[in-house]
Amino acid sequence: GPNILKTAQAVVEAAVQRRAGKWGEYRMPLPEMKVDHLKIEDMACIVSTGYGRAIVPFAHRNVTEITCHCRGAQWFVPGVSTILDVGGQDTKGIRVGANGEVADFVMNDKCAAGTGRFMEIVAEVLHIPLPEIGPLSLKSTKVLPFSTTCAAFGRGAAVTLMKEGERKEDILAGLHEAIASRVTALVKKVGIADKFAITGGIGRNVGLVSKIEQKIGGLKVTLPQEPMIVGALGAALFALDGAKKKGTIPEPAREGV
Known part of the structure; x- marks a missing residue:
């Protein structure tokens, strides 16, 4: 279930699809996410997770499913234990x-x-x-x-x-x-x-x-509001971190600054 984030405050688009075909043939479901005007190269940072995370050809990095679920769950449920x-x-x-x-x-x-x-x-x-x-x-x-x-x-x-x-x-x-x-x-x-x-x-x-x-x-x-996308959301949050480190996404301005 891929997610696209612009800021840590909002999920822009998400999609859940069943995997079909062989590992490594996975594609980014941009049409299903209603962002088919975008291309892979338009993405500031892509993080893959799950069983096939290491062989997603267009991912910039991969993060374990456990870590992504932990991160995503905290976004949906602050203070979760x-x-x-x-x-x-x-x-x-x-x-x-x-x-x-x-x-x-x-x-x-x-x-x-x-x-x-x-x-x-x-x-x-x-x-x-x-x-x-x-x-x-x-x-x-x-x-x-x-x-x-x-x-x-x-x-x-x-x-x-x-x-x-x-x-x-x-x-x-x-x-x-x-x-x-x-x-x-x-x-x-x-x-x-x-x-x-x-x-x-x-x-x-x-x-x-x-x-x-x-x-x-x-x-x-x-x-969580969307329990099926928690792991993907965690990956998107790590991708947002990566984009900020590369300077492709500015940090949000603070109040009064």
């Missing part, structure tokens, strides 16, 4: 230090359990659009024990429950319960502090957010 990021491929828990740095982190990238991909698989089996599974799960009258949190076996588990005549909302409640248990166990390893934020696509899933809140002792979860 703990970040839980659940993406399509992995789950990350990040504790923010007193100076805004990454104080500690833990990551599960070896298994798709508890990730957005796992939820997509079950949604496909139930023939329910992904944005609807969270609200539907809240209508459940019983939480079915989901036999697995493994994405490879999740499809079969959902099919079995459907064949047994279980309601879709109860299956989804069980799915959300299983995922919430897994991701909160992960983030507890870095410590859950007062200001707790969720980033990534699951931030839009009200059913899962509700389950996570229950499992962290009723602590209120803070959601």
Whole structure:
């Protein structure tokens, strides 16, 4: 999800797209960002992040996903202490230090359990659009024990429950319960502090957010305005730093100066 920043106060444009093709064939989605009048060479500084960050051909530098999520989350949620990021491929828990740095982190990238991909698989089996599974799960009258949190076996588990005549909302409640248990166990390893934020696509899933809140002792979860672009925003903020160092973007004038 690329972002364009002109100042640290405003996101000019953002876009989220699924990656298609091979690594290294990635393009900057300027038309989707409604800035197709710009060219790559017009960008003062471009920072790449994520799994393919090192092979983005037009990036001026790359920064780890953990660091970018930490930076982006603080822009959206000033004073955030703990970040839980659940993406399509992995789950990350990040504790923010007193100076805004990454104080500690833990990551599960070896298994798709508890990730957005796992939820997509079950949604496909139930023939329910992904944005609807969270609200539907809240209508459940019983939480079915989901036999697995493994994405490879999740499809079969959902099919079995459907064949047994279980309601879709109860299956989804069980799915959300299983995922919430897994991701909160992960983030507890870095410590859950007062200001707790969720980033990534699951931030839009009200059913899962509700389950996570229950499992962290009723602590209120803070959601960024745009949870899916937090990492990209962090990269854009680092790019803004780089542009300022190169002198291509002036520092904003202070009041009275």
